[in-house]
Amino acid sequence: MNDILFGCIQCGRCTGGCPVSVRSALNIRKLIYRSLIKIKNKSKDLGIWECTTCSTCSIRCPKGVDVVDYIIDLRSDEIERGKVQPQVRDTLESVFKFGNPWGRIREKRADWLEGNGVRILQPGDKTRFLYFVGCTPCYDTRTQEIARAMVRVLKTASCDFAILGIQETCCGNEVKRMGEVGLFEMLVEENTKLFKKFDIGTFFTTSPHCFNTFKNEYIDLDFVIEHYTTLINRFIKEGRIEPRGKFEKRVVFHDPCFLGKQNDIYEEPRELLRSVPGIELFEFERSRERSLCCEGGGGRMWVETESDEERLAVTRVKDAAVLEVDVIATACPFCLLTLEDAVKTSNLEDSIKVMDIVEILDEALGLKDEEERVPEYQNTRSSDSKQSQ
Amino acid sequence: MTKDIFVIVEHRRGEVRDITFELLTKGYELSRDRGKLLAVLLGFQNEKIIDKLKPFAETILNIDDERLKEFNAEYYQIVLSNLLQEKKPFITLLGQTAFGIDFAPSLSTAIDLPYSSDCLDLEIENDTVFTERQIYGGKINSRISLAENWGYLVSVRPGSIAPRDVELVAEVVDVSSPIKEDIDYRKFMQYVEAAKGEVDITQSEVVIGIGRGIKEDKNLSMMEDFAKSIGGVLACSRPVVDAGWLTKDRQVGSSGKTVKPKLYIAVGISGAFQHVMGMKGADTIVAINKDPNAPIFTVANYGIVGDLLQVIPKLNEKITELKGA
Amino acid sequence: MNIAVCIKRVPETAEAAVNIDSSEKHIIPDQLVFDINEADNYALEEALLLREKTEGDITLFTVGSKESDEVIKMGLAKGATRGVRITPENLDNLDAYAVAKLLAEQVKEGNFDLILTGCISSDVGNSQVGVTLAELLGIPHATLVIKMGIEDGFATVQRELEGGLLEELKIKLPALFTIQTGINEPRYASILGIKRAAQKELRVIENITAEGMKAEVVKMYYPPVGKMAEILEGGVEEVSGKLCEILKGKGLL
Secondary structure (H helix, E strand, C coil): CCHHHHHCCCCCHHHHHCCCHHHCCCCHHHHHHHHHCCCCCCHHHHCHHHCCCCCHHHHHCCCCCCHHHHHHHHHHHHHHHCCCCHHHHHHHHHHHHHCCCCCCCHHHCCHHHCCCCCCECCCCCEEEEEEECCHHHHHCHHHHHHHHHHHHHHHHCCCCEEECHHHCCCCCHHHHHCCCHHHHHHHHHHHHHHHCCCEEEEEEECCHHHHHHHHHCCCCCCCEEEEHHHHHHHHHHCCCCCCCCCCCCEEEECCCCCCCCCCCCCHHHHHHHHCCCCCEEECCCCCHHHCCCCCCCCCHHHCCCCCCCCCHHHHHHHHHHHCCCCEEEECCHHHHHHHHHHHHHCCCCCCCEEEEHHHHHHHHHCHHHHHHHCCCCCCCCHHHHHHHC | CCCCEEEECCEECCEECHHHHHHHHHHHHHHCCCCCEEEEEEECCCHHHHHHHHHHCCEEEEEECHHHCCCCHHHHHHHHHHHHHHHCCCEEEEECCCCHHHHHHHHHHHCCCCEEEEEEEEEEECCEEEEEEEEHHHCEEEEEEECCCCCEEEEECCCCCCCCCCCCCCEEEEECCCCCCCCCCEEEEEEEECCCCCCCHHHCCEEEEECHHHCCHHHHHHHHHHHHHHCCEEEECHHHHHCCCCCHHHEECCCCECCCCCEEEEECCCCCHHHHCCCCCCCEEEEEECCCCCHHHHCCCEEEECCHHHHHHHHHHHHHHHHHC | CCEEEECCEEECCCCCCCCECCCCCCECCCCCCEEECHHHHHHHHHHHHHHHHCCCCEEEEEECCHHHHHHHHHHHHHCCCEEEEECCCCHHHCCHHHHHHHHHHHHHHHCCCEEEEECCCCCCCCCCHHHHHHHHHCCCEEEEEEEEEEECCEEEEEEECHHHEEEEEEEECCEEEEECCCCCCCCCCCHHHHHHHHHCEEEEECCCCCCCCCEEEEEEECCCCCCCCEECCCCHHHHHHHHHHHHHHCCCC
């Protein structure tokens, strides 16, 4: 058992703030109580796989107990015994074999580029900025749009940036939170070794999840690590990107847990949105440190919930509908997918759109249309990418 | 010396299985200018089966024994190892089926016959036997040669040979059963029918088959919606049943059901032959898959190379529009 | 009860392109990712589940290169007792019979009550090794097993036949079964578990030459491009529209 739990005074603030406790068996206070008096915990009854590792509990704990780490430990026990949900098994095996959780082969990792020219780093290369795309925007067709928007926006900043192409491998943030410690350590080692082959100035990510683990959990990286919102916001302030055009919509920003709660980045995404002409920016009642988790973190993209209660993403979308916004903006591929799914299940597809901030910027700048007007632009098919590597 | 071709007859519950006629077609072709085509029938009270076989073989070797009523690899091996060693046929053909898989490897080992399994075709060149096989999920073919011997065993993949009527009249030769005593180490107990579900996929005119490409069970509801709006039923390939997403009675393929709908839409199905076996008789086949090299596109009439998560909702939308109009 | 499980390391080729090398007798393995053969993984799980009910050892056998240690270690991490890797000098041109013979030499010493293996390998798919091994060991077998129960020295198994029909057999142990996929839900092997498994016994049989091959690969080739579907071209919107028109034209909508 975890020594740190002895600090617990059973005040219950953790459970009170836990977004999934209202809709699942997860009751953190009880979980700790049972551990302290050494009742063997049966995970299934206690909902440890419901946790999204959003960290609200740890932030609220007056005694500084790291509750999330304890839940991850409990998951690790199950991982070591091997009896986990098939989806969890398949996800982890996929990361081990292919370097991504989506079961897709490495050769197709850069297919999202669709023939667009972006420099792919080769060993020994130097780059001012390295764009770490992340597994989901590399393979998932919806979030590939984010990566393509990112490339278009970065090109207007005329900065020297590059990507890793098919060399890129899962960051391990979710792997760690699913309790697969060994696999996480392996990824840290391999990624660190890979990054050392290049001379990187600033390293930035699409996803706050990748950002979080590279920034806080990799110990041996010698370059600046940022989430793209801070980087692009700076570019705008420096005048390297000039948000022209218009985006005349009512927009509410949904704080990704791994950007806000876990890394204190609240202002930059809002500043970025405000800099786009035409946007009328709204706030959820629960925002910033009180923001409601979308349930996409902590491996929950691959864990089926046992609960039939309303999903938090649906709650979030309904709140947005009350605000009568046109767009829910976020800055995380997982948030985007879970919220977009919730928009569909709530039958709000005609009134609410979910967009990543960089997609909004891209649209305001009119970059996508511009690209489509270029006559020689061609959609090259996926299977060719192997030869080009 | 004549070089005869033997075909091991496959039957179950009194019915001759289709593979037998496919093998007899190939056997007839191979036996011309070489020798005779003989059907080897192991069973009990075989009259009805013999009637069915007569037009397809020159000779039927009939082994009638109560212990051969149901298939049992152990009894088959006793009978066939005797018969093959005595008659020395040049090639013995059987099906790569639950029946052939279960007795051919041990038979070939017991009497030292070179054996090539799961073949799409075979050729004889200067007395050397060559077989054609599919490997790596149909992405590569291989040509196999068998070591020189008096005879060879070849199992053929069901559905790879189109059966033809050869209009023969077989002579029936009774062969006495060499089985001396009952075997106690392998006993047939009973047939068990897979549990029946609510929907009979063989009765629907439109069948939507889903495969491994579905990735997550949460995408099932999208597929159900789609099946509903197009007026079809949801069926699947084996991995979907293995994952527990649909029940066994929805499985299309060699170990599942055979469907012959007017329209079959294969979604996220690569097209392994086991699946193709069960749906290739559909009038119109549409395949949606993100791998442009997926073998399913060689079976389909129309193909869409793309992500099913994008294509299906859009298709659903268009169909709903069309039907509404 | 002592159980032997025969497993194989195979490439994952569901999505990957498979290329043939210049000898035209082998594929190029460089770009491919390897794993335990799918059906073998179910066989291994079946052994582990049985061992949870009865005492005994599980021994893993494989015929393959040094890299096959990966799948042995994965099996050891899941709970197998020991592994045996057989690497003959002429590994590259074995046929199914030769593989079974190599296995038989090792397995026969082990006094096993039960031998399990997958019903088919996803690479060359002969479905021969298991049954050939049973014959070489002189024990009964059943293939395509989708359900299994053991009592008083006998196994009651269900075999999967065609058309959703099953066949129930009673078979005396020792016996060999080839396991069909879907019989259970294979567990996960953690990376730490795999690292710890390095301490378990892994016997390597080398410096031997396999004999008795009866089937030889003359050449490998890419399947001829036969009939191909008419591939609808365009974006999602466009192809969806085209398909609807086609289906409508055929009276299928």
